[in-house]
Amino acid sequence: MATIKDVAKLAGVSIATVSNVLNGRRYVSPELRSAVLQAVRTLGYVPNGVAQSLRSRKTQTLGLIVPDITNPFFNGLVRVLERSARDRGYQMLLSNSEENAELEFDLALALASRQVDGLIVIPTQDSPEYLRKLKADGLPVVLLDRIGGEDDLDRVGVDNFQAARVGTEFLIRQGHREILLLVSTLELSNIRDRVEGYRQALAAAGIPQDPRWVVECGKDAPSLEAVLEAIRQRRPTAIFASTNRLSLLAIQAIRRLKLGFPEEISLLGFDDFEWSTLLEPYLSAVVQPIEALGFQAAQILLDRLKGDTSPPKRVLLACDLAGRQSVRRIG
Structure with a gap:
């Protein structure tokens, strides 16, 4: 497991500089800040402060990261998830990773630092390592739609x-x-x-x-x-x-x-x-089934927040087929 010393060594800076970048309390030049953040991403380092915050008070907020908010499929999922969270007394904090794995990592750490109670992620790649680390530190995580990989994360997608x-x-x-x-x-x-x-x-x-x-x-x-x-x-x-x-x-x-x-x-x-x-x-x-996908993901996360400790869930939903004018019968 990476430590702050590992980050400092890889970035070529002092431990104090890494700490200043991560907690934002002192100015750090853009060049050094970029080097530190790159080292954090490379090592998959989750700051201790983030891990500690995951074990503290509840905020009644959930984090959601989507890869492209302009895509109508993901936009539809956002609407369902936000409604499901609101019906259970939670607010949803939305972030858009723009299909960028590094940005996704930064957004996840930012949401964890804001003490969201749980996280739903449509990842840019299969089963990112940093999500397993966040879950190990106490943050319930559900993968949605892009659910490749085999680990201890809950997953909801279609067949x-x-x-x-x-x-x-x-x-x-x-x-x-x-x-x-x-x-x-x-x-x-x-x-x-x-x-x-x-x-x-x-x-x-x-x-x-x-x-x-x-x-x-x-x-x-x-x-x-x-x-x-x-x-x-x-x-x-x-x-x-x-x-x-x-x-x-x-x-x-x-x-x-x-x-x-x-x-x-x-x-x-x-x-x-x-x-x-x-x-x-x-x-x-x-x-x-956009409605069912969003509802299932929200339900699993909310159940985890209520204390569900059952084994990781992997939910696969069936799709339908709408036959219309664009397919012509031939032969």
Whole structure:
């Protein structure tokens, strides 16, 4: 376990400088402050003051960290979580990590320092080490949506494997065999599970698999060019977009290429929102249970705060499928 001495040594500063950076009581130059914070992140160091605060008074506040507040899926979860907390007499403190692991770490420490009673995190990567340290220091933590890893943290998400398999099987039943799968990043286990569900559905239908039909578009700024190039080269009859942002990107690519939609190419999205039925063709989509996801995560955290000491929970919820105009039957 890292100590303040380890942080000082790695940053090349004195222990007093590290202490001043972390407690904010004295001025430290931007250069030294940056070096100290980088060392803290690298070592996963949680200051003793934070650990002590976790064992002190209750504040009736919960911390919530999301990776992108502009994403309608995460925005929907925020609304459910905030309402669930308020109904139980808690206030929710929201932070946006902007898909930045270092910022997420800083935000988590800041929320812990503010003595939140518990923390819900949609992480930028699978099972961050610092969250296990915060839990060991007495802070209840629940991982939501991105729940890869095996440790003692509570987790709530959907069955991504089954959701992608059901979606792919739906396209196959409509006569599609040339199905292009768009993914954000294979660094996240929930996306890898969606890829595996897609692959197993193809295998069960006797459709040959080619890794080039899985297109990684990027997590932070998905690449339109990657989608355009894949459509030009593969000429799919259907696209399965594995996130809501990629659904929009796929529609943009289809319009850019002036393809008949859905006459020449069909589209199945992941996540269902108001815009799905604003413009024709209405978007067919795998539908994640946002209300149930948020409620379950809040319930588990609040139960922990009431003294629940049962083994770590891993909740997987089923998705639905909304078949609409964007998927055309062929053959």
